[in-house]
Amino acid sequence: MFASARSFQNYLAIIVTALISSLFLFPAYAQQDDDVKPIGHIELSNPADLTKQQAEQIYLSVLPEIKAIFAMSDIGAATKYTSWKRYNNAPYISATHGARYVDNYANEIAKDYGKLKRGETYPKGSILAKDSFSVTSDQSIFPGALFLMEKMGKGFNKPSGDWKYTMVLPDGSVFGTTNGENSDIVEFCIGCHAAKATLDHIFYVPKGYSKDP
Template sequence: MKKLPIYLGGVFATLLISATAHAACDVDKPGYELSGDEAESVYDCLKADLQAGYREGPKRWISEDFVNDYPGWTKASAFPAAPGFHGGRFLVTYVNAIGADEYLKYKPEDVQVPAGTKIAKESFAINDDGKVSKGPLFLMEKVRAGTSPETGDWYYMMVAPNGAPQAVNVVTACSECHLENFSEQGGLGYPVEDARIR
């Protein structure tokens, strides 16, 4: 499996600039040194403000229900997954009822993702000085077969920490990475092994 570099181009540069610092949650070490429990403590500190920020303002082409409802879905990560894809951010993944059973199998191949599956990934970053910043909300929706063959019948969306919907090229910024790295998993990128809900 070929892996893309953590930095995926201009879209993440833009998001890094717009990321909101959150000094109250800063830690005394670089993000890559945090244990799962320590990462979860940072998330606990950020969670309320992070989710409130995503809900701010109009969502335009993104369903407000998507953004408002995801915290009530099935959580698919026991703690924020270690940095990797999505610009090296920590991710907390939620899956709706339609897709949760299939997603939580974490199958490496022959994944049958039902249409109507929705996935939300909250994100935050911790730099080498331990400074915490809120990241965007990454959203995926599986649509009916043949609706969007170029993206494997996935719709991708993104909401900034201040609630603004982000216009990105979903093919180059999202779909190409998912299909190149996770095509045998139905386009699903799972949390790292240790962070998976069992």
């Protein structure tokens, strides 16, 4: 767990600063996946190489703090996403999220998450949530941002496939949202997910990490 309340606040300050800086360090790629270098998030230089069991144990130990962070947000999904179905069996490193460990959740409306066929789309109101944390090679643990995708009505934003992307910083504040405040900041999300346009712009859990058979 985070060492103390003071060190936890220091971690928050470091991560918030890094996240803000990262959005101006990298241009967006037209196509991305979790097996290519990330663009849009500053890449962790020394991520720990954890086993699935180690990553899961760390995630469960810090989950109360993560939940408390996002409970401070005024975004409803950020306060309750951990009550939704979790689709991965352990945190995994996402290259497109700066080599951070992430987890995937989806609300009941998006219950077909990962099962969509080409050309199909998710219903309006579907919400996907991806929280994140960092573990460095010296075993320091840092909270990360929460990334939300919400399926909006037809015509909301054609390039995004009518998905609204929202990035919630690890102090509970919203840093950017599609067609809203700081919309330009989350445009790299649209460019990244465009690689999966035929699957309604959705990346699924990597092979070997899905809870579903």
